[in-house]
Amino acid sequence: MSLAVTLSRAQEGIAAPQVMVEVHLSGGLPSTSIVGLPEAAVREARDRVRVAIQNTAFEYPGRRVTVNLAPAELPKDGGRFDLPIALGILAASGQVPREKLDDCEFLGELALTGTLRSVSGVLPALLRARARGRRVVVPRENAAEAALVSDVDVRVADTLAEVCGWLRGAHELSMPVGIPSDGGADGGPDLADVRGQLQARRALEITAVGGHHLLLVGPPGTGKTMLAERLPGILPPLSESEALETCAVLSVAGQITDPKHWRRRPFRAPHHTASAVALVGGGSNPRPGEISLAHNGVLFLDELPEFSRHVLEVLREPMESGHIMISRAARQSTFPAQFQLVAAMNPCPCGHAGDPRCQCTPDQIQRYRARISGPLLDRIDLCVEVPPVPLADLGTPRGERDEDSATVRARVLKARRQSLMRAGRPNAEISTRELERDCALGPAERRWFESALERLGLSARAYHRVLRVARTIADLDGGAALLEREHLAEALQYRRF
Ligand SMILES: Nc1ncnc2c1ncn2[C@@H]1O[C@H](COP(=O)(O)OP(=O)(O)O)[C@@H](O)[C@H]1O
Ligand SMILES: [Mg+2]
Helix, strand or coil, X not given: CCEEEEEEECCECCECCEEEEEEEEECCCCEEEEECCECHHHHCHHHHHHHHHHHCCCCCCCCEEEEEEECCCCCECCCCCHHHHHHHHHHHCCCCCCXXXXXXXXXXXXXXXXXXXXXXXXXXXXXXHHHHCCEEEEEHHHHHHHCCCCCCCEEEXXXXXXXXXXXXXXXXXXXXXXXXXXXXXXXCCCHHHCCCCHHHXXXXXXXXXXXXXXXXXXXCCCCHHHHHHCCHHHCCCCCHHHHHHHHHHHHHCCCCCCHHHCCCCCEECCCCCCCHHHHHEECCCCEECHXXXXXXXXXXXXXXXXXXXXXXXXXXXXXXXXXXXXXXXXXEEEEECCCEEEEEECCCCCCCCCCCCCCXXXXXXXXXXXXXXXXXXXXXXXXXXXXXXXXXXXXXXXXXXXXXXXXXXXXXXXHHHHHHHHHCCCHHHCCHHHHHHHCCECHHHHHHHHHHHHHHCCCHHHHHHHHHHHHHHHHHCCCCCCECHHHHHHHHHCCCC
């Protein structure tokens, strides 16, 4: 029979749907056609595969070769199908046995020499293959990434010849060797470096416990960037499944995961000139943006008012939903985007509002602040001032109030355990329904809280967000069931923009 089928996977968001590569040989003039919605890079596989097969000392069939990538409606991109196509052609022409092809998936781009080149999106493909109980063969260049997934039979190879030898039973293919992870805790900048800024430190800690969004406002050089960079270091380490999901996004974006630090929370700091596509993702073959690369971690937007208004507006929806759907003419992709926003800004264009040095007119200051829309501000749970630190304090050795990250992290973990036991997730993610149960107020507190909200003119969304922050503050304070007035008052204080 001159028909052979090999298995592979396409890439769609961070999903990896199965693709069957069917190869048929028939009489007629020698030719090769690839059907089944191939994009340019896949159409070019025809030439790469032919030369790679010839350079591997096999014969390219002198017949009519039809390659069908099924299902046909799924768009297929990249060089990832080269290896399964080559193996299909070799199996259909009887040059390699078919036995192992039934329960094995293949991914890999071929160089003209027959060498295997790395492909993007190996991690999501392995997760899907694991769910199906299948073996997978990937290029050796993807080994570090492949080693992150446990309980899946994955083999790595350098060349097409090596894979063919394995199919014939001539030798084994090696398994990828993992690099031990540091557990997500060590390295990274430490809070011990920051002098003063007690209020900002407190807000950072609350942010870490509850998974809230934070805005730091202050003149240049007061430690806003320093503080933001230190948030991942006080967050709980990623669980294995969270880490795999975060790495899957990196993998799809073609970025290499550092296997030593793969359990560390991501920290992404796109520049304010970044486009909307760079930030939220997009493209004809949709790729994840910074908000998805920050999935389960921190997105830091420095100089917030300098970002284009349009770019900031597209953030609003994923800030609440935790994912982003990108629609393009032919296709639609969903990427996870459960990030914590930390933003920083100067109080005015020159950065020194409140200081005699400041030359800005009230009108300029007003316009500068208005660049951040109300609906975006509404979604920021905590806003805190980061005032200048007296120069004398900067030179002094670390005092006992300049706690290090390990100390703060211990408190964060303890407080977060409360919300995990109660709702199974951080407070920022509890639903409005759960709020009634988890953020209960006594009658006196309720009256006080409602009148305070009215005075501040806060929206309904802000109301719920303040309650979540108050819940987090209560969790840091021992986790009592009823919220007290001091918890509410502190939460409200962070609402003053
Ligand atoms: N609170 C602080 N404690 C210690 N060093 C600080 C502090 N604030 C600023 N610095 C010093 O100033 C530099 C710039 O700080 P940075 O965080 O970038 O300021 P900002 O982002 O507020 O403009 C830091 O690298 C550090 O050397
Ligand atoms: Mg800065």
